Amino acid sequence: MTLATKDFQRLSSFIYNELGIKMPDSKRTMLTGRLAKRLRANELESFTDYCDFVFSPEGQERELVHLLDVVTTNKTDFFREPVHYEQLVQKVLPTLIRENGLNTGRKYRIWSAGCSTGEEPYTLSMVLSEYAARQPAGFPFEILATDISTRVLDVARRGVYPETRIEPIAQGLRRKYLLRGKDRSNPEVRIVPELRSLVKFGRLNFMDREFGLNDPLDVIFCRNVIIYFDKPTQEQLMVKFCRHLRPGGFLFVGHSESLQGYDVPLVQVAPTIYRKAKS
Ligand SMILES: C[S@@+](CC[C@H](N)C(=O)[O-])C[C@H]1O[C@@H](n2cnc3c(N)ncnc32)[C@H](O)[C@@H]1O
Incomplete structure (x- = not known):
């Protein structure tokens, strides 16, 4: 299953506007892979369904936190860069x-x-x-x-x-x-x-x-x-x-x-x- 250009653009402009995180076309494969898990978790059939869900009021409440985790890197450590x-x-x-x-x-x-x-x-x-x-x-x-x-x-x-x-x-x-x-x-x-x-x-x-x-x-x-x-x-x-x-x-x-x-x-x-x- 692929992330169509229209859906990728909806997601990448949302991610940029809301989180400040740049999501160029070179990241499309990465995003597709990571979002596939969220599709399964929500029992959705396609990325278009996923986009419709995540931009709906219910999705904003329930799914936004997962979308955030998909696009942000949380790597950290105690005494990092000591x-x-x-x-x-x-x-x-x-x-x-x-x-x-x-x-x-x-x-x-x-x-x-x-x-x-x-x-x-x-x-x-x-x-x-x-x-x-x-x-x-x-x-x-x-x-x-x-x-x-x-x-x-x-x-x-x-x-x-x-x-x-x-x-x-x-x-x-x-x-x-x-x-x-x-x-x-x-x-x-x-x-x-x-x-x-x-x-x-x-x-x-x-x-x-x-x-x-x-x-x-x-x-x-x-x-x-x-x-x-x-x-x-x-x-x-x-x-x-x-x-x-x-x-x-x-x-x-x-x-x-x-x-x-x-x-x-x-x-x-x-x-x-x-x-x-x-x-
Ligand atoms: C790689 S971690 C860095 C953690 C720690 N500062 C360190 O250096 O180990 C980056 C963190 O920035 C947060 N982050 C990314 N975009 C953000 C935003 N727009 N507003 C607030 N936090 C954001 C992520 O959720 C993530 O937890």
């Missing part, structure tokens, strides 16, 4: 504290934007908790973690992972922040409640005009997300991030991502780390 966490602790946090102080009555706010199944915000939560414990005056912080996919957010909120996923986490941190499940036939770990309570999860689509975030952020991690967007969409997203970033705040992007050439008030301070101008 150099970022070192730079956060060694350079970024000391700079923020030096310039803004502690005990100002407010918490530093860190955003994991495009958090997938939660490994990134929980890594941040471990790293920042360790940092806070080492500071004589502590380090008050809160973490916001958002994604467009309700499926990955459910996994993230639960905070339960197969033991095979925790390899990048140092032994000392595992002992402190992970609880082992009792079922040895299905070895799993759970993030301790104290760490989970430091992270607030929410659904947010980067294509929305307004993000509905009230307080400004000190640090944004948006890694391995913009790679799926075309350049105008990337630039528009950076403009929105700048609105929410405190002057002097930092933005981290993935190691294969760059903001070069974008008209935004960000200065590069390391290969994938940017800082918002102070005024």
